[in-house]
Amino acid sequence: MAPEGTATASSVEQDLDRLAARYVNDGRLETRWASGYADDAWVRIELAEPTRVAAVTVAWESACAKEYAVQTSVDGTTWRTEATQRPDSCGNDIVRLPADEAVRYVRMQGVERRTTWGYSIYELGVYGTPAS
Secondary structure (H helix, E strand, C coil): CCCCEEEEECCCHHHCHHHCHHHHHCCCCCCCEECCCCCCCEEEEEEEEEEEEEEEEEEECCCCEEEEEEEEECCCCCCEEEEEECCCCCCEEEEECCCCCEEEEEEEEEEEECCCCCCEEEEEEEEEEECC
8 A cells, every 4th residue: 555645855956846746656657756966865755644664666767876765754853764775777676664663754865876967756655554
């Protein structure tokens, strides 16, 4: 199950509305979010309710990460790194999480970009079970 959520990001490439954070979890692979040109850029989803997250999927565009972290948070302030990923190429990543704690936020925290562009993600999927 992919719970509903609201996406926000640290930046949007050239402040272009067509690359806004809301497109990262709209369920459509023809739209995308793209960050500004910084290694530490992030995009996060505030889930509609506390959820035990079992997996996160990242459908990268050709401007992907050389290294990134999948992080979770109960309050949107204190973050726990669940996994650090170093993909060999741009594509679709599946990151499994322990689902041991109900969280309200999930984010892709960039560490290092693969290109001079920012990060570009077609879809960031969050899969889990509502805690209630």
